[in-house]
Amino acid sequence: MTGKAKQHPALEAVRQSGTGKVKVAVSDIDGVLRGKYLHLDKFFGAAESSFGFCDVVFGWDSSDTCYDNTTLTGWHRGFPDALARIDLDTHRRVPWDNGVPFFLGDFVQADGSPLPICPRQTLKRVLKRAEKLGVQPMCGVEFEWFNFAETPQSWAAKKGVDPQTITPGMFGYSLLRMNHRREYFNALMDEMLAFGVPIEGLHTETGPGVYEVAILFSEALEAADRAVLFKTGAKEIGSRFGVMPSFMAKWSEKYPGCSGHIHQSLSDGKANLFHGAGSPRSMSPLFESYLAGQVAHMMEFGPMIWPTINSYKRLVDGFWAPVKPTWGLDNRTASFRVIAGSPKATRLETRCPGADINPYLAVAAVLAAGLNGVEKGLKLTAPPITGTNEGAENIARAPRTLIETTRIFQRSEVARDWLGDDFVDHFAATREWEWRQWLDGVTDWELKRYFEII
Structure with missing residues (x-):
């Protein structure tokens, strides 16, 4: 540990905490936190250099089944x-x-360099390149998620069928529905703040038991940390109240899916570089190049913003989730919503990711696509859409399957340039594995459709 690290205030805070243990966690490839408690002596030893953590966290899927195709x-x-x-x-x-x-x-x-398949290190790689461009990415993540009156035991007993939402009906922005589980939602607001995950806004969305949270914006790595911690924290807090949150992208075809919108701007440490005071759209040339990068390249990072089989069930025409790489001025039907307001508030909201993202990888993807536009000086030639995809008739929609986006990602020179060959090959292999598990599965849809009739 360097002298500066030895004097880090966190170490003294741990010494003064009066506890005999510390909890540590890392993100696996799916954005699920894996962790453990460490004895204080073990923690202080680990803080000096590092500690061993089985690399299976990058070698198995969300069900702890080990991949057979990774290198x-x-x-x-x-x-x-x-x-x-x-x-x-x-x-x-x-x-x-x-x-x-x-x-x-x-x-x-072993030599101290970043492990290329670590999601948090992948985001750091992108941020290091942003630093060379002289910009500091700022981000804020929003999640929509459904809340169910279930426990792990009750859900297992139901064998994955017919979960019970905490409230019925479609009732967006409802104080009445929030009041139904106010202890849970007050705990989310208050305890997340105490946990260093400040919530800017929390309200009901359209659907039974569905809520939306906006996490206060920050520097990009901290924003991704907060997003990862919110998902785990909501589940841990919810269990105390008999609530099971689900960040699945689309749990029922009857209701809109759950998004993971990412707000972004670039700073020079003092000012928001996206604001263009003299522009008719209040967009700086740098903002236009950043947006042009996302319009041109976001689909090449598809599996990083739509990482599961279920992600693509959300990409349905007319169900709020954007399905084409389009942009618009304060248009919530576009993939890239330009919010051009005050010098402080001007930003881009990338609306295509779902709530099932690994936040480290999704933030890395949107920044890499946008910053590639900045690095290459891309011009924003595509016009904004109006209404729902009006003006986007000749733009191809996003692929509808994980294997399609994975193949595009694997071939992408931009993804390999920004993320590295090792990460691209490893992540593509994990998504190909996920696709194969789906191919082998027999669903209730198939049973209902074919069991008796065929």
């Missing part, structure tokens, strides 16, 4: 310990876990 981790390597490094700047305490100190970490190789 950098897998059965052929024996799943050794990888080196996890604690990020002392992520220190917070967990209000619902007796205030235990908590830290996030990421992975490094």
